[in-house]
Amino acid sequence: MGRFLTEKAIIKQSEKDSLYFTLHNQLYEDDNSELIYVPRFFVTDGYTINNLLAPIAGGKMQWDIRASIGHDFECKYHQYIKVSASVYKLKSMGLLKTIEKNGEKINICENIPVECFAVNFNIGWLWSKKEIDLKKIYKELI
Numbered sequence: 001m002g003r004f005l006t007e008k009a010i011i012k013q014s015e016k017d018s019l020y021f022t023l024h025n026q027l028y029e030d031d032n033s034e035l036i037y038v039p040r041f042f043v044t045d046g047y048t049i050n051n052l053l054a055p056i057a058g059g060k061m062q063w064d065i066r067a068s069i070g071h072d073f074e075c076k077y078h079q080y081i082k083v084s085a086s087v088y089k090l091k092s093m094g095l096l097k098t099i100e101k102n103g104e105k106i107n108i109c110e111n112i113p114v115e116c117f118a119v120n121f122n123i124g125w126l127w128s129k130k131e132i133d134l135k136k137i138y139k140e141l142i
Helices: 064-075 087-092
Strands: 011-013 020-022 026-029 035-038 081-083 096-102 106-109 117-121
Touching: 026 064, 035 064, 064 081, 087 096
Parallel strands: none
Antiparallel strands: 011 020, 026 035, 035 081, 081 117, 096 106
């Protein structure tokens, strides 16, 4: 099973009810060592479950929100951002690092240069045609 390389997500509630945006970049490594990236400022509903079923399932924020963030990103674009650099390369570039926060060591991911990205598509993209504008990912809510 894959693993998150970054600390638990920090989110901020948006002006619109039940929507949140991420304050930090999220980095996930799958079983094949592929790195999947979700940039900060991505807007999420906090859990990938229908609003009608949320009360039955214990609410939208019951589990680790990082999985929801990745799922919501791929559902929105029917694409995901793959990082072409290895974990070792990201660490040597100072982009994936461990810092101390409140006496605890946590992993953070700085802004990865867009040259290190590849965008992978899933079949749903053929109908949605939504594009990820890599030039804007660090400048605005997406």
